[in-house]
Amino acid sequence: MSTILVTATVPVHIERFHLPLLRRLSGAGWEVHVASRADLVDESIAKSHVVPWTRSPFSFGNIRAYRQLKSLLDREHFDVVYCHTPVGGAITRLAARDARKRGTKVVYMAHGFHFYRGAPLVNWLVYYPAEKILSHLTDDLLVINGEDFDRASKKFPTNVVMTRGVGIDFHSFEGEVTRAMRTQLRESIGLQVDRPMVLAVGELNKNKNHELLIRAWATGPGDGIDADLVVAGTGGLCEHLEALAADLGVADRVHFLGYRTDIPDLVSVADLLVSSSRREGLPQNVVEAMAAGTPVLASPIRGHFDLITHGTTGFLTQGFTPEEWALALRTILSDPDRLSRVGSAGRVSARKYRLPEAMQPVFAILDSLKPSAA
Known part of the structure; x- marks a missing residue:
């Protein structure tokens, strides 16, 4: 085997x-x-190995993880290693260097390089040379996106393959949404049923850039955007963002829901999903909204460019200022017919x-690496 x-x-x-692929x-x-x-348990997993690594590339704990993983690779003699x-x-x-010399094939999926157009200089100084060496x-x-493919295929000495990521289970996002369902869910989270609902899904961190959305809500004529911004997610910036919404006078229109298990329902009843991220690979929340027929307004970055044709399959802002976002939101929300066409x-x-x-295609690449298929 x-x-x-x-x-x-x-x-x-x-x-x-990755569980569907493993199965x-x-x-x-x-x-x-x-x-x-x-430890991980699933019917598809023959054995789960616990490796004590950390997410920080500068942690000394990863030296122990390296030694433990090398011992595992030397002991088990895997045909393929697929890393993330x-x-x-x-x-x-x-x-896996020694294992690779013995015939093990090594496949890596980059879920969005940390070096990208507009990335901080430190990202280019640290991550780009590291990834070039590791290639x-x-x-x-x-x-999983065009910018990464163009750069890697030109600069890295390995076989680079463009994929569509890990895929999305569309079943939860394709059901019919009735007016009664829409009304009930909106009322359950304290929204005015007749006011537009704009949804942001994701961890409350610097990269997801929720602060930009809150500042956009307070920008422009009158009291700002006349719509409800619903934020689903948790993270270290929660208290800061809640305080910012209060300071800017938009706390009555910015709703923090915390962790939710009903994201498909929230996406389906929203009038618009917003993604103000500074960096994405191929954002699942955007694909999920599109699967539900919910239009998307997104920042002009890699990943969003791959998914959205502006004005046709979604909307892209021109930049990252509250003024640009406020103008885009007012323009989009004022035209329900256009929203419907773009969502479809x-x-x-x-x-x-x-x-x-x-x-x-990912399965085909891995399965082709079976020794019997060589």
Whole structure:
């Protein structure tokens, strides 16, 4: 039986994004092992290995993780190693150098490089040379957006493959939404039913840039944007953002829901989803909104460019100022018919990111690396 090791620093990454692929690999005759910071249990996983690495590339704890992972690779003799996350991918590829000489194939999926157009200089000084060196230790480098593909295919000495990411299970986002369902959910979170609902989904951190949205809500004529901004997610900036909304006088229109298990329902009843991120690879929240037929307004960055054609399958702002976002929000929300047309076109465009369509090329690459297929 062919064996594959799938690695990522945190188990939730594997649980959230890769279990369907692992189940398909197991069904195709692979013995699937995983390595992460905690134990993982699934019918597809033959063995779970706990590796004590951290997400920080500068942590000395990762030296121990490297040694432990190298010992595992030397002991088990995997046919393929499939790695994820920046630190997990780096340590795995370094630890697999000897195993690769013995015939193990190493595949890395980059879920959005930390160096990108407009990235801070420190990102380019640290992550770009590291990834270029590590590409020498990689048989197949899988990327998920056009900017990363263009740069990696020109600069890195490895086989670079453009993919559509890990795919989205569309079933939760394709159901019909009735007016009664819309009214009930909006009332349950304290919204005015007749006021537009704008949804932001994601961790409350600097990259997701919720502060820009809150400042946009307070910008412009009158009291700012006459719509409800609903923020679903948790994170270290929660108290800061709540205080900012109060200071700017928009706390009555900015609603922090915290952690939610009903994201598909929230997405389906929203009039618009917003993504103000500074950096994305191929954002799942945007694909999910498009799958539901909910139009999207997003920042002008890599990942968003891959998903959205402005004015046709979604909307892109011109920059990152509150004034630009406030103008875009007013213009978009004032034209319900256009919102409906764009939402419908986005739903059609997003179909290529459905789980079966997106997973198939990744599965084909990994399955082709079976020793019997060589």
